[in-house]
Amino acid sequence: MQQPTPPKASVARVDAGAPQRPAYACSHCQACGFNNFPPADVCPKCWSEKAELQDLSSQGVLYSYTTIGSADALQYVGYVDLPENVRVFGLLNTKQAPVCGVPVTLSAVRAPGSGPCFVFDLTARQGA
Structure with missing residues (x-):
C-alpha cells in the first residue's frame, strides 16, 4: 500500500x-x-x-498545560484549542502557572533562538 x-x-x-x-x-x-x-x-x-x-485563528483557548525546566527557570507549554476545531501545541508566554480555559493569542511562530515553535500569550488576567 x-x-x-x-x-x-x-x-x-x-x-x-x-x-x-x-x-x-x-x-x-x-x-x-x-x-x-x-x-x-x-x-x-x-x-x-x-x-x-x-x-487558522490567532485566538484560542488553553486546553491543557505542563511545566518544564527547573525551579529557577520554569516554562509552560500547552495545547490550545482553536475555533477551527484544531488543537495545537506551543510555548505559553507567562511567568505564572496558567489556568485551563483562559483565552490565548498567538504572538510568534518562532521563539528566539529556537526552531519552529508556536508562542501564545495569555489574553486574560491571571489570578494572583
Missing part, C-alpha cells in the same frame, strides 16, 4: 501586505470538512485528496 506524501504546504507564513502578525494554516478537506494540522495533501479522516489551505 502506498503511503500518502508528506505535506507540501507551509505551516507558518507571514501574509504579504498585511500587518506583521504570525499566520498559520491547516488543511481543510472539501470532501468531509475535516481540518487537519499540520496541513497535508491527503485527509487523514477520509483519505480524500481534495484539501485546501485554511488560515
Whole structure:
C-alpha cells in the first residue's frame, strides 16, 4: 500500500501586505470538512485528496498545560484549542502557572533562538 506524501504546504507564513502578525494554516478537506494540522495533501479522516489551505485563528483557548525546566527557570507549554476545531501545541508566554480555559493569542511562530515553535500569550488576567 502506498503511503500518502508528506505535506507540501507551509505551516507558518507571514501574509504579504498585511500587518506583521504570525499566520498559520491547516488543511481543510472539501470532501468531509475535516481540518487537519499540520496541513497535508491527503485527509487523514477520509483519505480524500481534495484539501485546501485554511488560515487558522490567532485566538484560542488553553486546553491543557505542563511545566518544564527547573525551579529557577520554569516554562509552560500547552495545547490550545482553536475555533477551527484544531488543537495545537506551543510555548505559553507567562511567568505564572496558567489556568485551563483562559483565552490565548498567538504572538510568534518562532521563539528566539529556537526552531519552529508556536508562542501564545495569555489574553486574560491571571489570578494572583
